[in-house]
Amino acid sequence: MQEILIADSGATKTDWSLTRNGEIIHRFSSKGISPVFQTQEEIAEEIKLHVYPVLKDKNIEAVYFYGTGCIPEKTALVRDAIRQSFPANTIHVYSDLIAAAHSLCGHExxxxxxxxxxxxxxxxxxxxxxxxxxxxxxxxxxxxxxxxxxxxxxxxxxxxxxxxxxxxxxxxxxxxxxxxxxxxxxxxxxxxxxxxxxxxxxxxxxxxxxxxxxxxxxxxxxxxxxxxxxxxxxxxxxxxxxxxxxxxxxxxxxxxxxxxxxxxxxxxxxxxxxxxxxxxx
Missing domain, CATH: 1.10.720.160 (Transcription Termination Factor Rho, Rna-binding Domain; Chain A, Domain 1)
Known part of the structure; x- marks a missing residue:
């Protein structure tokens, strides 16, 4: 069964939801992640220390990360930091405004x-x-x-x-x-x-x-x-x-x-x- 990881990050807190077939199977929080204030190395370390241990036994097919400061110039930085812990087939990084649009409007x-x-x-x-x-x-x-x-x-x-x-x-x-x-x-x-x-x-x-x-x-x-x-x-x-x-x-x-x-x-x-x-x- 496909498991996907969805993250919604602000400056102080990141909410993570692991879902399978559209149902939450695990939900937790970690510190906020922002490429405006953190380097790729710092983001990778935060995920390695506080996110990966929670999910290391999961078969994650895709990661969708939404965050403050995730402007187009910074998305590759965040994506590469995530990939160090989660080498999923699909990793997409979006801004918090795209999170609002996907969440509120969807495909309409x-x-x-x-x-x-x-x-x-x-x-x-x-x-x-x-x-x-x-x-x-x-x-x-x-x-x-x-x-x-x-x-x-x-x-x-x-x-x-x-x-x-x-x-x-x-x-x-x-x-x-x-x-x-x-x-x-x-x-x-x-x-x-x-x-x-x-x-x-x-x-x-x-x-x-x-x-x-x-x-x-x-x-x-x-x-x-x-x-x-x-x-x-x-x-x-x-x-x-x-x-x-x-x-x-x-x-x-x-x-x-x-x-x-x-x-x-x-x-x-x-x-x-x-x-x-x-x-x-």
Missing amino acids: AGIACILGTGSNSCQWDGSSIVKQISPLGFILGDEGSGAVLGKHLVGDALKNRLTEGLKEALLDEYSLTPASIIDKVYRQPFPSRFLASLSPFLLKHIDDRSIRRIVTHTFSDFFERNVMQYDYQKNKVNFVGSIAWYFSDPLKEVAAEKGIGIGTITQSPMSGLIDYYRNRE
Whole structure:
């Protein structure tokens, strides 16, 4: 029986699913793998030490790896690192945006979006990306993302634009001061992760007018600056990611106001990826 290995990797964690005839037979996680931050040797070592021992007795026919930073110039590097532990007949490496398209749209046309720590989107024709608006990162873009939600939250807090008491509640809950926020955003590494880590506060207080304003504003920006440049009148708009999943109600409300039809919203692409390859077997 054919066994295929599917991986979905972010900067901090990689989810691995070994499937046979479209059914999961083993699922586990390892550290994140990214060719942006790691050399081929480092990726190969991570797989050798923490992935291969789990699967060494398996007969893996194909590996499909999806990851952040897996742009076309980096795919060969990741593929060669995987092949050192898993000399499978087929090894394909794709970006996280392709993961979203395969998972959400499969072989059908549609619009695939990621709303997590960062954001991204594309128009998919069933086999390839036909249009993509660059996400640009949380300073210039990444509308709708956890990082941008957090950026607006701390900005409004420090400029006294939140409902009375919420600024103090935010600082207390996360043990922050105005000085420590400035330090984390402008001087410490991975400011987007810090800002995105504040999104649970927004969710907890989503019924407050000042919080709701932040959330609806950044979702509106995401639709206007990204999705509405695609053929959204003829295609459903689908989402993967923790922000889309947990904030699905306000996301749907903003979409409805703009005449945008929402399709699937899922927290992780893995189940959709398994379906994608099940349908190909």
